[in-house]
Amino acid sequence: MNATARRVAVLGGTRIPFARQNGPYAKASNQDMLTATLDSLVTRFGLEGEVLGEVAAGAVLKHSRDFNLTRESVLGSLLAPETPAYDVQQACGTGLEATILVANKIALGQIDCGIAGGVDTTSDAPIAVNEDLREVLLALNRATSTTDRLKTLARLRPQQIVPEIPRNSEPRTGLSMGEHTAIMARDWGIGREEQDELAVASHHHLAAAYDTGWMDDLVTPFLGLERDQNLRPDSSVEKLAKLKPVFGGPEGTMTAGNSTPLSDGASMVLLASEEWAKAHDIPVQAYFTDAQTAGVDYVHKREGLLMAPAYAVPILLARNQATLQDFDFYEIHEAFAAQVLCTLKAWEDPVFCSERLDLDTPLGALDRDRLNVHGGSLGAGHPFGATGGRIVASLAKALSETDPARPARGLISICAAGGLGVTAIMEAAA
Amino acid sequence: MPDLYQQLVNTPIGKIVSKQVGLPQPPQLQRWNPGPPTPPVIDGPVLLGAAAGDGSRLAKPLTKILAAANADVSTPMDEDLRAAAAQAKLDAGIFNPDAATDDQRFKALVFDATGIGSSEELERAWAFFHPSIRRVLPSGRVIVLGTPPEDCAGPPAAIAQRALEGLVRAIGKEVKKGATSQLLYVRPKAENQLDSTLRFFLSPKSAFVSGQVVRIGPGAAPAGKVDWDSPLNGKVALVTGAARGIGAAIAEVLARDGAHVVGLDVAPMTDELAAVMARIGGSFLAADITDDDAPAVITGHLLDEHGGVDVVVHNAGITRDKTLGRMSQDQWSTVIAINLTAPQRIDRELFKRDVVRRNGRIVSVSSISGIAGNAGQTNYSTSKAGVIGFVQAWAPELAKRGVTINAVAPGFIETKMTAAMPIAIREAGRRMNSVSQGGLPIDVAETIAWLANPGSAGVTGNIVRVCGQSLIGA
Numbered sequence: 001m002n003a004t005a006r007r008v009a010v011l012g013g014t015r016i017p018f019a020r021q022n023g024p025y026a027k028a029s030n031q032d033m034l035t036a037t038l039d040s041l042v043t044r045f046g047l048e049g050e051v052l053g054e055v056a057a058g059a060v061l062k063h064s065r066d067f068n069l070t071r072e073s074v075l076g077s078l079l080a081p082e083t084p085a086y087d088v089q090q091a092c093g094t095g096l097e098a099t100i101l102v103a104n105k106i107a108l109g110q111i112d113c114g115i116a117g118g119v120d121t122t123s124d125a126p127i128a129v130n131e132d133l134r135e136v137l138l139a140l141n142r143a144t145s146t147t148d149r150l151k152t153l154a155r156l157r158p159q160q161i162v163p164e165i166p167r168n169s170e171p172r173t174g175l176s177m178g179e180h181t182a183i184m185a186r187d188w189g190i191g192r193e194e195q196d197e198l199a200v201a202s203h204h205h206l207a208a209a210y211d212t213g214w215m216d217d218l219v220t221p222f223l224g225l226e227r228d229q230n231l232r233p234d235s236s237v238e239k240l241a242k243l244k245p246v247f248g249g250p251e252g253t254m255t256a257g258n259s260t261p262l263s264d265g266a267s268m269v270l271l272a273s274e275e276w277a278k279a280h281d282i283p284v285q286a287y288f289t290d291a292q293t294a295g296v297d298y299v300h301k302r303e304g305l306l307m308a309p310a311y312a313v314p315i316l317l318a319r320n321q322a323t324l325q326d327f328d329f330y331e332i333h334e335a336f337a338a339q340v341l342c343t344l345k346a347w348e349d350p351v352f353c354s355e356r357l358d359l360d361t362p363l364g365a366l367d368r369d370r371l372n373v374h375g376g377s378l379g380a381g382h383p384f385g386a387t388g389g390r391i392v393a394s395l396a397k398a399l400s401e402t403d404p405a406r407p408a409r410g411l412i413s414i415c416a417a418g419g420l421g422v423t424a425i426m427e428a429a430a
Numbered sequence: 431m432p433d434l435y436q437q438l439v440n441t442p443i444g445k446i447v448s449k450q451v452g453l454p455q456p457p458q459l460q461r462w463n464p465g466p467p468t469p470p471v472i473d474g475p476v477l478l479g480a481a482a483g484d485g486s487r488l489a490k491p492l493t494k495i496l497a498a499a500n501a502d503v504s505t506p507m508d509e510d511l512r513a514a515a516a517q518a519k520l521d522a523g524i525f526n527p528d529a530a531t532d533d534q535r536f537k538a539l540v541f542d543a544t545g546i547g548s549s550e551e552l553e554r555a556w557a558f559f560h561p562s563i564r565r566v567l568p569s570g571r572v573i574v575l576g577t578p579p580e581d582c583a584g585p586p587a588a589i590a591q592r593a594l595e596g597l598v599r600a601i602g603k604e605v606k607k608g609a610t611s612q613l614l615y616v617r618p619k620a621e622n623q624l625d626s627t628l629r630f631f632l633s634p635k636s637a638f639v640s641g642q643v644v645r646i647g648p649g650a651a652p653a654g655k656v657d658w659d660s661p662l663n664g665k666v667a668l669v670t671g672a673a674r675g676i677g678a679a680i681a682e683v684l685a686r687d688g689a690h691v692v693g694l695d696v697a698p699m700t701d702e703l704a705a706v707m708a709r710i711g712g713s714f715l716a717a718d719i720t721d722d723d724a725p726a727v728i729t730g731h732l733l734d735e736h737g738g739v740d741v742v743v744h745n746a747g748i749t750r751d752k753t754l755g756r757m758s759q760d761q762w763s764t765v766i767a768i769n770l771t772a773p774q775r776i777d778r779e780l781f782k783r784d785v786v787r788r789n790g791r792i793v794s795v796s797s798i799s800g801i802a803g804n805a806g807q808t809n810y811s812t813s814k815a816g817v818i819g820f821v822q823a824w825a826p827e828l829a830k831r832g833v834t835i836n837a838v839a840p841g842f843i844e845t846k847m848t849a850a851m852p853i854a855i856r857e858a859g860r861r862m863n864s865v866s867q868g869g870l871p872i873d874v875a876e877t878i879a880w881l882a883n884p885g886s887a888g889v890t891g892n893i894v895r896v897c898g899q900s901l902i903g904a
Contacts, residue, residue: 186534189507189526251531345507349524350516362516 013269013393016222018381053111093422095388117268118385180305182248206375207233263381267389308421460569474537481554483545493518527561610640623888638869641899649887663688671746679871685710725779769813825891841897863898
């Protein structure tokens with residue numbers, strides 16, 4: 001057993017452009033997208049035929065047949081079939097959690113390199129048989145005599161043909177994530193205009209990243225798509241102001257413009273020990289420093305469903321002796337513009353910081369010019385499992401471009417269904 | 431118990447008819463229910479705001495009290511207020527009028543106006559109430575806190591603070607569904623005396639009190655720790671005229687709050703008096719307070735049986751109505767003797783023999799009639815105005831002894847006395863106030879219990895009307 005932790009290097013990442021639901025990837029499966037992304041990463045780093053420590057990835061919406069999705073993707077990829085793999089699933093935190101798992105194994109010396117990522121399709125979604133029908137079919141399977149079988153078959157009814165379609169709602173509250181966020185927006189007094197402004201910034205930042213060629217090595221075209229389909233370079237507050245609210249009732253502030261759309265896509269990042277990177281002559285973009293997850297009780301304690309990152313980050317800061325202002329880049333997943341704004345407001349609020357976080361002084365405001373500088377989920381779209389990999393890859397590249405004389409740091413914050421939050425710190429390779 | 435008219439207009443058909451015809455629509459007032467379980471001070475969300483300004487000084491005590499009362503509080507995104515809330519460990523939500531939804535309603539709006547220093551700055555009150563006033567729930571509470579004009583640094587501040595009275599009274603007439611509106615003037619260095627008064631005006635105990643201005647001073651003694659479930663525990667309270675009506679209600683409420691009540695009434699009422707005192711575990715004394723030896727008898731009884739007294743409620747009173755030209759000398763002098771002279775004689779004896787203990791309370795029952803004057807009640811109005819004078823004259827003197835003295839002035843209260851009035855006069859009296867109904871004896875009793883509370887050391891020399899903001903004498 002290795003008693004000392006090693007530094008974990010992020011060598012680079014890639015993704016396919018994100019498509020909107022029922023867009024160009026309508027007929028692509030999770031496995032298709034994950035394999036294509038994996039191959040693109042493998043080719044870029046010349047890892048064809050190599051045995052890696054492991055590949056960890058996952059999807060939120062998964063067919064039951066995809067119980068071994070990542071392993072099947074590895075078997076269909078250019079990597080050596082001897083590379084082990086496993087699936088991870090933590091709602092929208094999936095991609096970042098997969099990164100944490102691979103990074104931790106590298107840190108402990110259990111593996112030397114690995115690939116982490118995620119994928120999701122909302123187009124090729126799993127549809128299950130009706131729950132009544134499922135019971136009948138299972139009973140039929142258990143039946144031993146012909147009489148029993150006939151009796152069971154007699155329970156079949158026409159309405160049982162209606163299938164179960166996956167829903168974007170919290171099982172314990174029955175509210176959709178948007179409805180939950182509308183409650184948060186109301187509780188934190190988040191206005192329409194600030195949400196629209198955040199959405200416009202996300203589109204503009206991402207469009208600029210594409211236009212300047214910054215995205216070239218972060219995105220691999222797939223099925224004819226070269227840029228994220230959701231991206232609106234000409235987005236403006238005036239245009240967004242025309243949209244009708246979709247959550248929070250007629251007086252709500254959340255629209256299709258300041259909420260992420262259902263989307264399809266995949267992303268992956270390559271992590272390794274410094275020795276492995278050196279041996280393979282691959283430059284280190286950044287280090288994966290630390291991570292923290294948290295959960296909130298949105299069912300009984302009335303905390304906001306997507307407020308968990310607000311709890312995880314202070315723990316992470318304390319462990320790394322950092323303040324919220326110590327970062328050069330903030331990557332806050334824009335599930336909804338309101339989620340980001342609630343989080344920022346909470347960190348500035350004396351009451352939240354004292355009562356909920358047990359801090360003597362508020363974490364304070366962060367420099368908004370450092371927030372999602374190369375675009376966020378509102379511009380790119382948000383295939384649930386793929387967002388973590390997108391962010392880690394983008395932040396690693398941004399950190400690699402900073403002045404090596406002054407090591408830059410980046411903070412990642414991702415909210416997830418079920419009241420979960422996954423956060424991490426990365427720093428530039430000095 | 432709603433009166434007959436109230437019952438009728440609250441039926442589905444009655445509601446439609448009364449609305450069409452333009453009749454008053456008395457709401458059902460929420461009143462305090464002792465439980466069990468013990469109810470919260472206020473059973474709905476509180477919006478706490480403040481007029482930012484140099485003089486603003488109540489954020490700390492307000493957040494502290496609301497936190498101790500376990501209130502569900504929201505504040506606007508005001509830095510000082512949020513910092514005060516954090517310090518008070520008050521887990522306050524945020525209310526942003528620009529992003530608020532229709533379902534954000536409040537049981538109380540509490541506004542610290544001490545930061546308002548000029549008439550221009552009164553606009554800060556508008557800014558707070560404009561987006562929130564229509565969000566007040568039934569039997570809601572509007573409480574504005576200011577600095578007494580006489581304590582302000584200069585004329586501009588004094589003028590602006592005086593102006594708040596008009597705002598609060600107008601709000602009282604605008605808010606519907608049994609909501610009330612008050613102005614609490616908090617003197618400098620009296621910030622720690624706010625607790626019992628804020629709790630009273632937030633709670634359903636103040637159901638029939640509206641449009642009132644209360645001054646809170648530094649008090650003779652710091653408001654010590656109060657057991658809010660039983661604030662009068664271990665105290666002895668004397669209540670005159672306790673056999674029935676308002677007096678019986680006062681005795682019951684003081685006993686509920688933990689006091690041992692000594693009920694006093696005239697000999698012919700002894701059976702009723704004994705029954706009331708038996709019910710509440712008190713004791714009784716049959717005496718005519720106008721008798722020459724009454725003050726000595728009462729004082730002796732309190733000393734012998736209880737070693738002193740903590741709360742004295744001068745409730746006994748009578749009416750002998752006649753227009754002045756037809757009023758006999760006896761009708762005049764009896765009313766003055768019972769309503770005004772007797773309380774003075776009793777108090778003089780109590781203080782002479784040092785029977786009233788430290789942090790003691792004197793509460794007298796005045797009347798709207800003493801403020802506005804009533805035709806046919808020259809004797810009664812004179813006596814009840816005299817009670818106000820009695821309070822004002824003694825307040826500074828008693829403060830030196832650590833004793834407070836205040837009066838309540840009931841408006842139309844549903845009692846056997848008012849039930850006997852001619853219907854036209856009765857209906858006019860009942861409806862001509864902001865809640866379109868008469869009050870109940872319990873409303874007067876709850877107000878007296880607040881003044882008697884050991885936490886109310888800063889409240890002295892006040893006349894508080896219990897009248898549903900009656901138009902009479904306003």
